[in-house]
Amino acid sequence: MRYLLLIYGDESAYATATPEDMQNEIAAYGAFSEAITAEGIMRGGEALQLSDTATTVRVREGETLLSDGPFAETHEQLGGYYIVECDTVDEAIGAAKRIPGAQSGSVEVRPIMEFD
Amino acid sequence: MARVFREEYGRAVATLARILGDIDRAEDALQEAFAVATVRWPAEGTPRRPLAWIVTTARNRAIDAIRAERTRSGSEAARHRLLEDTASDELDSLTTETPIPDERLGLIFACCHPSLALDARVPLTLRLVAGLTVPEIGRGLLLPEATVAQRLVRAKRKIRDAAIPIGEPPADELPERIGGVLAVLYLTYSEGYVATGDAGLRRDALAEEAIRLARVLHQLIPDEAEPLALLALMTLHHARRAARTDAAGGLVLLPDQDRGLWDREAIAQGLALVERALRMRRPAGPYALQAAIAAVHAEAERPEDTDWPQVLALYDVLLRVTPTPVVALNRAVALAEVHGPADALDEVEALAELEAMAGWAPLHAARADMLRRLGRPEEAAAAYRRAAELTGSAAQSAFLAARGEALGS
Numbered sequence: 001m002r003y004l005l006l007i008y009g010d011e012s013a014y015a016t017a018t019p020e021d022m023q024n025e026i027a028a029y030g031a032f033s034e035a036i037t038a039e040g041i042m043r044g045g046e047a048l049q050l051s052d053t054a055t056t057v058r059v060r061e062g063e064t065l066l067s068d069g070p071f072a073e074t075h076e077q078l079g080g081y082y083i084v085e086c087d088t089v090d091e092a093i094g095a096a097k098r099i100p101g102a103q104s105g106s107v108e109v110r111p112i113m114e115f116d
Numbered sequence: 117m118a119r120v121f122r123e124e125y126g127r128a129v130a131t132l133a134r135i136l137g138d139i140d141r142a143e144d145a146l147q148e149a150f151a152v153a154t155v156r157w158p159a160e161g162t163p164r165r166p167l168a169w170i171v172t173t174a175r176n177r178a179i180d181a182i183r184a185e186r187t188r189s190g191s192e193a194a195r196h197r198l199l200e201d202t203a204s205d206e207l208d209s210l211t212t213e214t215p216i217p218d219e220r221l222g223l224i225f226a227c228c229h230p231s232l233a234l235d236a237r238v239p240l241t242l243r244l245v246a247g248l249t250v251p252e253i254g255r256g257l258l259l260p261e262a263t264v265a266q267r268l269v270r271a272k273r274k275i276r277d278a279a280i281p282i283g284e285p286p287a288d289e290l291p292e293r294i295g296g297v298l299a300v301l302y303l304t305y306s307e308g309y310v311a312t313g314d315a316g317l318r319r320d321a322l323a324e325e326a327i328r329l330a331r332v333l334h335q336l337i338p339d340e341a342e343p344l345a346l347l348a349l350m351t352l353h354h355a356r357r358a359a360r361t362d363a364a365g366g367l368v369l370l371p372d373q374d375r376g377l378w379d380r381e382a383i384a385q386g387l388a389l390v391e392r393a394l395r396m397r398r399p400a401g402p403y404a405l406q407a408a409i410a411a412v413h414a415e416a417e418r419p420e421d422t423d424w425p426q427v428l429a430l431y432d433v434l435l436r437v438t439p440t441p442v443v444a445l446n447r448a449v450a451l452a453e454v455h456g457p458a459d460a461l462d463e464v465e466a467l468a469e470l471e472a473m474a475g476w477a478p479l480h481a482a483r484a485d486m487l488r489r490l491g492r493p494e495e496a497a498a499a500y501r502r503a504a505e506l507t508g509s510a511a512q513s514a515f516l517a518a519r520g521e522a523l524g525s
Contacts, residue, residue, distance in 0.1 A: 001279045088281035089231055090289070109231075111278045 002112040003092035008076040009105025028100040045082035124167045125247025130219035149174035169212045221336040222283040228297040229280045236271035237300045256322040341397035345404035348389035352410040355382035367515040371419040383414045405434040424453035457486040477506035497523040
């Protein structure tokens, strides 16, 4: 089964991050990506631009309504994701807890609907 | 026969869920097997291996059901073909004489999985592992049957859709996951011990199911100290059950209990279990410490014989292991016995400042008792009234209100 690992964190921390902080973060994510690739469970993943670059789209009664920013206003924002392929949710949790962002933010593990 | 069904339910579901790959299918097949047994056992006699007979009969029914479904729908068929390929050897080789391995441990871990909603873990464990029916669970947890049924459906759907494994967790997660299982069993026991709502103080049947589950867990992982310690803790608490309520069903506190009503045999068993648990693991885990405290109380012939310094010392350790306000309150109660109510009241007042504790009835009851002993009856009466308002148990509320009124007059 494929699982989407959604990485939420307080992106305001990036405003005060030093170049060294950023390099450390990039290195930590690089190591994690390499690890799950070597384990053979990596199926994709991206880092996202800051949440204020988002546009939310709704269609109501044929009319398209656009609004700026992410759909949910919370103090943690979606910052990136991975897709992993695992036999059980325990394996997916095992990957999720090694994501660097899990240390400060949270990672949501969602099974992906498979249509066969 | 009903007892055999209940006793074997967990083992049968665990094995069938694995070989059929689906809990719902396992349960449906099991119900059919029970129906067949109800007709045939009285006529033909109980089989030599009832569990193997039940599992084999259920297996046959499940295969029939899968075949019937396959002719109906194309995409479903693909799934079941896969299922038959993976499990067919075992499906075929099963006979009414095959010894069935005990696979309940994996089922217990699935039922208590942290990905499931907390309020679903207790009913799911009672249903699948203990084999209770939905109406029995509803009565035990004081929930409408529809609510129980809905929680079970959602939890089983999540087990399937999120691929929650029916099996043992990886070794590095085992201690944490065992902790989760123990919490569910203790929650089940507590619900039977101080029942919420109007159904009287105790629901012994539920408490006894929790003890039975703890015994099963201990038998499945005998080298782990904490399941044994939880079994000891429950056994010691349960030994006092007859003394905990009066003729009218009202609450009787530990110092006022008729210790002649305590179940001495159960206490002896509980004490032996505590000793074993304490020898198995050092430093002692939280359940072993709580069981040791229960053991100190159980060993006192009269309330005044209680070794309170020992109780306080155990709470000091427990508070370091699990620094929660609940443990801190219980420690304060022991402190009142050793150093007097004035010191203890200071600690309780500090706890009452915590937002999470302000609405917790036991805190106000303990505060009331300390104020009473310090000769401050008006404040004590107010605290008893507050505790009576806050408790979820009607029997406890009546007891606390009566204490408050006794001071007011």
